[in-house]
Amino acid sequence: xxxxxxAAPALxxxxxxxxxxxxxxxxxxxxxxxxGLLDDPQLARALTLSVLVAxxxxxxxxTLALWLVTHLHGTDSWQRLVRALGPMLALPHAAFAIGLxxxxxxxxxxxxxxxxxxxxxxxxxxxxVNDPDGLGLALVLVAKExxxxxxNLVALLARPELAQQLRGWLASGRTLxxxxxxxxxxxxxPLLLPRLAWPMLAVLAYSLTVVDLALIVGxxxxxxxxxxxxxxxxxxxxxxxxxxxxxAVLLAVVLAALxxxxxxxxxxxxxxxxxxxxxxxxxxxxxxxxxxxxxxWLVLALxxxxxxxxxxxxxxxVWTFPAIAPQSxxxxxxxxVRDSAGTVALSAxxxxxxxxxxxxxxxxxxxxxxxxxxxxxMPLVLAPLVIPPLLMLTGLYALALPLRLDGTLAGLAWxxxxxxxxxxxxxxxxxxxxxxxRYEHTALALGRSRVAFWWHVKRPLLAxxxxxxxxxGFAVSVAQYLPTQFIGAGRHATITTEAVxxxxxxxxxxxAAFAVLQALLPAIGFGLAAWVGHRxxxxxxxx
Amino acid sequence: MLYRRxxxxxxxxxxxxxxxxxxxxxxxESAARxxxxxFNAWAGSxxxxxxxxxxxxxxxxxHGIKLEHVKITDTAEAVKRVRxxxxxxxxxxxxxxxxxxxGENFLAMKREGLLFGPWSESLPSYANVDTAGKPTTRIxxxxxxxxxxxxxxxxxxxxxxxxxRVPQPPSSLAELLDWARKNPGxxxxxxxxxxxxxxxxxxxxLEISTDRKPLYAPFNADAFGRVTAxxxxxxxxxxxxxxxxxxxxPANNTxxxxxxxxxxxAISLTFNPNEIANQIAAKTLPATVVPYQHAAGTIGNxxxxxxxxxxxxKEAAQVTANFFLSPAAQARKAxxxxxxxxxxxALDKLPAADRALFTGAAAPGQLxxxxxxxxxPHGSWVDPIEREWARRYGQG
Numbered sequence: 001x002x003x004x005x006x007a008a009p010a011l012x013x014x015x016x017x018x019x020x021x022x023x024x025x026x027x028x029x030x031x032x033x034x035x036g037l038l039d040d041p042q043l044a045r046a047l048t049l050s051v052l053v054a055x056x057x058x059x060x061x062x063t064l065a066l067w068l069v070t071h072l073h074g075t076d077s078w079q080r081l082v083r084a085l086g087p088m089l090a091l092p093h094a095a096f097a098i099g100l101x102x103x104x105x106x107x108x109x110x111x112x113x114x115x116x117x118x119x120x121x122x123x124x125x126x127x128x129v130n131d132p133d134g135l136g137l138a139l140v141l142v143a144k145e146x147x148x149x150x151x152n153l154v155a156l157l158a159r160p161e162l163a164q165q166l167r168g169w170l171a172s173g174r175t176l177x178x179x180x181x182x183x184x185x186x187x188x189x190p191l192l193l194p195r196l197a198w199p200m201l202a203v204l205a206y207s208l209t210v211v212d213l214a215l216i217v218g219x220x221x222x223x224x225x226x227x228x229x230x231x232x233x234x235x236x237x238x239x240x241x242x243x244x245x246x247x248a249v250l251l252a253v254v255l256a257a258l259x260x261x262x263x264x265x266x267x268x269x270x271x272x273x274x275x276x277x278x279x280x281x282x283x284x285x286x287x288x289x290x291x292x293x294x295x296x297w298l299v300l301a302l303x304x305x306x307x308x309x310x311x312x313x314x315x316x317x318v319w320t321f322p323a324i325a326p327q328s329x330x331x332x333x334x335x336x337v338r339d340s341a342g343t344v345a346l347s348a349x350x351x352x353x354x355x356x357x358x359x360x361x362x363x364x365x366x367x368x369x370x371x372x373x374x375x376x377x378m379p380l381v382l383a384p385l386v387i388p389p390l391l392m393l394t395g396l397y398a399l400a401l402p403l404r405l406d407g408t409l410a411g412l413a414w415x416x417x418x419x420x421x422x423x424x425x426x427x428x429x430x431x432x433x434x435x436x437x438r439y440e441h442t443a444l445a446l447g448r449s450r451v452a453f454w455w456h457v458k459r460p461l462l463a464x465x466x467x468x469x470x471x472x473g474f475a476v477s478v479a480q481y482l483p484t485q486f487i488g489a490g491r492h493a494t495i496t497t498e499a500v501x502x503x504x505x506x507x508x509x510x511x512a513a514f515a516v517l518q519a520l521l522p523a524i525g526f527g528l529a530a531w532v533g534h535r536x537x538x539x540x541x542x543x
Numbered sequence: 544m545l546y547r548r549x550x551x552x553x554x555x556x557x558x559x560x561x562x563x564x565x566x567x568x569x570x571x572e573s574a575a576r577x578x579x580x581x582f583n584a585w586a587g588s589x590x591x592x593x594x595x596x597x598x599x600x601x602x603x604x605x606h607g608i609k610l611e612h613v614k615i616t617d618t619a620e621a622v623k624r625v626r627x628x629x630x631x632x633x634x635x636x637x638x639x640x641x642x643x644x645x646g647e648n649f650l651a652m653k654r655e656g657l658l659f660g661p662w663s664e665s666l667p668s669y670a671n672v673d674t675a676g677k678p679t680t681r682i683x684x685x686x687x688x689x690x691x692x693x694x695x696x697x698x699x700x701x702x703x704x705x706x707x708r709v710p711q712p713p714s715s716l717a718e719l720l721d722w723a724r725k726n727p728g729x730x731x732x733x734x735x736x737x738x739x740x741x742x743x744x745x746x747x748x749l750e751i752s753t754d755r756k757p758l759y760a761p762f763n764a765d766a767f768g769r770v771t772a773x774x775x776x777x778x779x780x781x782x783x784x785x786x787x788x789x790x791x792x793p794a795n796n797t798x799x800x801x802x803x804x805x806x807x808x809a810i811s812l813t814f815n816p817n818e819i820a821n822q823i824a825a826k827t828l829p830a831t832v833v834p835y836q837h838a839a840g841t842i843g844n845x846x847x848x849x850x851x852x853x854x855x856x857k858e859a860a861q862v863t864a865n866f867f868l869s870p871a872a873q874a875r876k877a878x879x880x881x882x883x884x885x886x887x888x889a890l891d892k893l894p895a896a897d898r899a900l901f902t903g904a905a906a907p908g909q910l911x912x913x914x915x916x917x918x919x920p921h922g923s924w925v926d927p928i929e930r931e932w933a934r935r936y937g938q939g
Contacts, residue, residue, distance in 0.1 A: 041934075107805035123807045125728070125787070132791055220794050221734055221937060234620055238627070317826035321806035330826040336589050339596055401631070407638055489638065490620060491581070491613050501586065501616060506798030509827070510589050 005368035009361040012414070013421055014380055020395030021387065027394055028249035033242030037232075037250070040243070042222035050225040051254060053134040054208035057141035062200060064142070064295075065149035070184040071292035073157065074170075081296060082154050088147040088303055090522045092479040094496055095515035097140045097216045098503050099306035102313055102512070104136065105129040107321045109309065115322030123321050129217050137218040141210075143302060145203045152199040156192060186277035190270060201259060202385045208255055209388040212481035212496070215504045225251055229390050230482075248390040255388060307519065314513035333513035340498070344517060347478055347494040350409070351521070354416035355473035358424045359466070361417075363432075365425075367454075371433040381422050393486040400487055407489035415483035420473035427472045431465035464533035471529035475522030495521070568667055571858045576607040578859035583621035584643040586614030588797065590821060594882045597875070602866055608859045613639070618648045625657045625851045637853030641860040644692060645846045646684040650922040652849065653691055659850040659857055661690025666861065668868035669693070673889030678918075679845040680887050685759050685921035692847035693864040696876060697885040698814040699843035699916055700746055703834040708809040714838045716750040716777065722810075723784035729809035731785045733799060734792035734937070736929045743812060744932060745925075746842050747781075748774040749917050758920035762927060771928065775935065782936065789936070804828050817883025820908035824880055830907050836914035843916035845887060874900035879909070 037043060072078055103109050106123035114120070129136040157166065166188070173183035214224045222228065225247060232244025317328030337344070365377075384392060396415065397406065405411030435458065443453035459466075484497050495517045502511035580602075586592055592612065599610040615621055621642045628637050644652070652658050663669060672694055674681050680694040681687070688694075704712045708729070713719040723730050733740035749755060751773045757766040782789030786808060793799050799811040804827060813819070816836075822828040848867065850860045866872055870893055873886040890898050 041937075107802075107807055121806075122729075123805060130791075130794075221791060234617075235623060237623070238630075241623070318804065318829045320804065320829060327829070328826050332589075332825055332827075336593065339593055489624070490615055491611075491638070493614055501614070502589075504798075505616075505795060506793075506801035507589060508801055 005364045009365050012357075013361055013418065014377075016396060016399060017380065017383060017392070017418065020392050020399060022395070023398045024245065024391045024395030025249060027242070027398060028245035028247075028391070030242045030246065032239065033246040036239060037243045037246045040228075042228060043225075046222045046225045046228045047250075047254070049134050049219060049222070050208055050251075051258070053138045053141065053224065054204055055258065057138045057207050058145065058200070058204045060138075061142045061145040061203060062149050064146055065153060066184075066189060068150065068292055068296055069153050069157070070181050070189075072296060073184075074180070075293075077293055077296065081150070084300060085147050085151045085154065086526065087523070089151060090475055090519070090526055091303065091307065092475070092496065092515075092518045092522065093140075093144050093210070094212050094216060094479065094481065094499050094503070095310060095518040096144050096303075096306055097213050098499065098511055098515040099310040100140050100143065100302075101129045101136070101217055101503075102309040102508075103302075103305060104139070109305075109324075112322050112324055120322060130220050132219050132221070134219050134224065137214055137224070140213055140217050141207045143299070145207065146299065149196075149199060149203060152196060156195060186273075190273060190277070193266075198382060198386075202382075204258060204262070205255055205386045205388065208258070209251055209390060211390065212500045215500055225254070226388070226390060233390070233394065245394050248388060248394055251388045252391050255386075310512045310515045310519070313509055314516055316509055330509070333509040336510050337513045337517065340493070343493045343495055343498055344521075346492060347496070348521060350413050350416055350492075350494065351474045351477035351525075353413045354477045355420050355424065355470050357413070357417045358421040358473050359428075359470060361421060362425050362428055362469075366428070366432045374429060374433065381425050384418060384422050389482050393482055396483075397486050406487060407491045409492065412484065412488045412492050415487035416477040416480055419480050419483055420476045423476045424469045424473040427469040428465055431462055435462065460536070464529075464536045467529035467532040471522070471525040474525040478518065478521045567665075572606065572862055575856070575859035575862040578856035579609040579611060580640045580856050580859045580863050581611050581613050581638060582641045582643070582863070583613045583615050583618070583624075583639050585616065585618060586612065590825070590882050594876060597881075598863075598867065598872060601872070602863060606859075606862050606866070608856075608862060610863060618642065618644055622648050622651055622657070625652070625853065626655065628853055629655075629657060634853050636855050637851050638855075639851045640854040640856045641863055642849050642851065643695070643846065644849045645844060646919065647922040647925045649683050649692060649847065649849065650686050652851070653686070653689075657852055658691045659852050659854060660692075662850065662861055663688070663693035663848075663864070664690045666693060666865040666868060668865045671870070671888045671892045672868070673887060673892070676889060677845065677887060679843065679916075682918075683847060683922070684844065684919040684925075688847070692849035693868060694845050694887040695848050695864075695867055696846050697843065697887055698846060699816055699836070699885075699913075700742055700812065700814055700841040701816045701818070701834050701836050701910065702810060702812050703803070703819045703832055704810045705803065705806075705829065706831050706833045708806075712810070712833065712835045714835070716747060716837065719810075719837075720777070720781055720784075723781060726809060727784045728786050728788070730811075731787070731789070731792060731799065731808065732812065733795045735932045737795045739796040739799075739812060739814060740792065741925060741929055742814060742842055744774070744778070744928060745920060746837075746917075747777050748928070749842065749920070750837065750839065751777050755920075758924060759918070761921050762923035764927075767927060767931075771931065774928075775931075778936070792936075800828070803832070815884060816910045816913070817877075817879050817885065819910075820879040820906040821881075821883040823908040824906060828908070832908060834908065834910045836910070836912075838914055840915035840917045842919060844919045870897035870900055877901060879906045 068081070072081055101108070104126075105111075105128055106126045108128070111120070111124055111126065127133060127135055128139075157163065169187055170180060170183055173187060174180070178186070209226045211226050211230045214227045218224055218227060223231070229244045229247035229251060232240045232247055235241060235244065314333045315329050315331065316326035317330035317332075319326040393415075396418070400406045400411050405414065439457055439461070440450075440453055443457055444450070448456075478494070479496055480494070481496050481500055484492065484494050495514050499511050499514035499518050502514060582595070584591070584595065592614070595610070595612045599612070602608040602610045613621075621639050621644075625637060625639055672680055677694075677697060679697075683692070702712065709722070713722045719730070732743040735741040735744055748758070748771065752758070752770060753773075754770065757763055757770050786793075786802075793802065796811065796813055799808060800813070800822065802808045803811040813834075815821075816834060819828060819832055819834040823830050823832065848864045850857055850864075854860055867876075868887070870888065873888050874897075876882050876884045877886045886901065890901055
């Protein structure tokens with residue numbers, strides 16, 4: 001029974017992932033390809049760019065998140081911050097990048113607002129989008145990774161055992177005359193940061209290896225190393241393909257090196273920090289509270305502006321610089337969207353199928369194993385979040401070819417399921433694993449079968465977390481770019497591949513319309529999940 | 544009798560010649576019914592995608608063929624897929640049925656035996672192709688077509704400028720250089736190997752070189768330095784006056800179109816003389832934008848449809864190509880409101896009713912004067928020129 005329930009997750013998830021990596025490494029270890037890659041005049045700069053963008057954007061996003069929590073935790077703004085995180089996370093990266101570009105590009109809204117006072121008639125020479133130093137890309141990454149880091153911090157601080165300790169530490173710090181911010185920086189963060197290793201690793205890996213964002217706002221000549229690898233993998237020439245695979249291996253090596261370096265620096269830094277923190281000084285009386293609140297408002301304003309701009313731009317016709325509003329309006333972009341209704345349907349269909357399949361596999365695992373097994377499989381479950389997707393997909397594509405899964409809908413749904421499963425797992429584990437076993441004992445004692453208990457008791461009680469996990473998985477699937485292009489063999493367009501292709505093709509208004517959809521589909525999913533959760537709570541109260 | 548006459552009338556109103564039962568073509572047509580054609584075509588333009596959606600509806604209705612547009616960003620992707628399939632031994636059951644192609648990609652597929660054919664000249668619609676007036680329909684980048692691909696549309700390098708900012712557009716390379724000096728940062732071209740960028744580089748080469756002859760023969764390594772020297776010195780003097788001082792180049796020409804619409808650029812380029820009228824109609828360009836060509840001529844060519852050797856739906860692919868060559872499909876494609884892609888047909892070969900399909904009303908943004916067409920250099924020159932360009936300017 002247990003073996004049967006474990007066979008499906010093992011065959012459909014664990015085995016392909018475990019096999020993909022060695023296959024990709026084997027493909028990427030071709031001598032001629034490495035020589036070609038190392039001879040590529042773009043390599044040195046692409047590598048430097050990727051490392052700088054990844055390190056700078058992840059450190060800035062993390063520091064900003066720590067600073068915000070330090071000053072806003074326990075204040076009136078805290079609950080508002082927690083509530084805002086959901087919608088911010090649900091806005092897909094590509095949609096956000098398209099909207100942020102509309103704000104900061106040389107012909108963007110900020111430049112247009114400055115044009116009248118400064119007397120500009122042509123857009124300024126700003127290095128904000130597709131700039132050679134990757135500033136635009138770093139900006140998008142900081143703004144989009146910030147809510148992710150914050151969300152992880154919020155989840156960590158909300159753990160019951162920790163919440164109580166937290167109050168204790170803050171109380172004893174205060175009696176010793178330390179201000180709250182000093183207690184956070186000197187005591188709490190050094191204790192808590194090691195528990196954030198996984199999310200921080202995920203942020204670094206994402207920033208280093210992202211392809212779709214880099215195509216939209218990243219530098220073009222040379223591009224980042226991830227884009228260089230992607231171009232190679234897509235090329236018509238087999239040698240260039242091998243160079244692409246080699247570049248994907250290089251990305252993984254660089255990531256491993258950065259993680260090792262980060263670990264060393266972290267240990268050394270922690271020691272130095274301890275000496276500094278235990279010096280006994282109480283610190284200057286900085287009043288960062290108000291500025292943190294203002295900074296948070298700015299982040300919120302940025303997200304609302306970005307969302308508004310995508311919607312506005314999707315209806316714009318001619319809009320020459322420096323006009324603040326479009327000179328003409330057009331429904332052309334939305335006509336295009338209507339004409340490609342199949343694309344929208346495919347995104348929703350594949351997303352639904354992949355998420356339900358991921359849920360089924362996760363439930364099989366939960367029902368067949370004791371809770372403490374989770375920790376053992378966690379590295380495998382989280383692997384897709386930290387191993388460069390380019391590398392993983394090179395291997396998966398090589399596995400899909402002989403199985404004839406490339407270019408098929410089944411292959412596409414499978415690839416999306418692989419991407420969605422880790423999120424479904426992480427989202428569902430807390431609720432499922434803390435489910436009170438006494439319900440089950442009671443039901444079995446009353447002579448009900450396990451299946452009947454599962455269907456009539458456990459499923460309804462856990463309906464809200466199930467729906468929430470489905471919504472998360474669906475959002476992840478909708479936003480997938482690389483798996484769609486790779487395993488779909490470029491045959492199946494989703495709203496995300498359309499948005500990225502149109503945005504990098506300069507078709508701004510249609511790209512904006514697809515970005516709106518890209519944000520809307522997951523939002524519908526989250527809305528449905530919230531509605532189900534609400535109804536369940538009401539039902540339980542009545543009962 | 545009456546019944547038969549009606550039938551004949553109905554048949555003559557169809558865009559395709561209806562052949563007698565049992566002819567090779569009607570056998571192809573009946574085999575095609577129910578097949579799915581995976582058409583790999585560049586998908587950077589919304590208008591083109593919309594045209595293909597229309598074609599898909601017609602094909603399904605008229606021939607029972609399902610046309611699936613496989614949206615690719617570079618034709619080389621499709622070439623790669625066919626090549627990979629060939630080396631993996633997939634000689635039937637290939638994933639590409641029809642591909643939009645020309646130039647070096649056609650050359651590669653033809654040389655490596657990746658194409659099915661010859662087939663194109665036996666299509667019923669081929670009879671109307673203007674092979675005399677448009678010689679590039681039979682010679683693709685100086686390479687004989689030999690029936691291995693069917694002509695689909697015509698293209699000619701066309702510049703465009705906002706007449707508000709550029710009242711007198713430059714009519715030669717020398718004038719363009721002069722204009723760029725006076726208006727720094729307002730012109731650029733897509734980074735080769737982006738198709739339009741490479742075409743601009745070839746245009747500069749053809750305009751500046753005194754001896755074009757070697758360019759129309761297969762690539763000659765010994766002549767490369769001598770033939771291309773004037774090109775590099777012309778680009779060296781142009782680049783400092785380009786957008787971002789020529790240190791960065793846009794990814795493709797649709798990005799440039801958006802930059803011109805924003806006001807970031809004042810002059811841009813396209814390969815479709817009707818694109819400007821089309822975009823003005825779509826409200827993506829202001830009505831003050833005007834297309835023009837260099838007076839001594841600009842590069843022109845034909846784009847084609849080819850069928851890979853291992854295509855699954857070879858019959859349906861041929862019927863699809865034949866439909867695309869029909870007066871109705873060609874006229875709709877040439878319509879500025881739809882796509883504006885010039886036809887490959889000889890209008891004087893068509894019956895009056897079909898010819899009437901092509902008389903679209905004049906639209907704002909149409910090309911006033913057409914310059915002579917300069918034929919493309921042989922396809923084998925493209926790669927060396929692109930590599931040398933990348934070596935000199937591509938690391939910015």
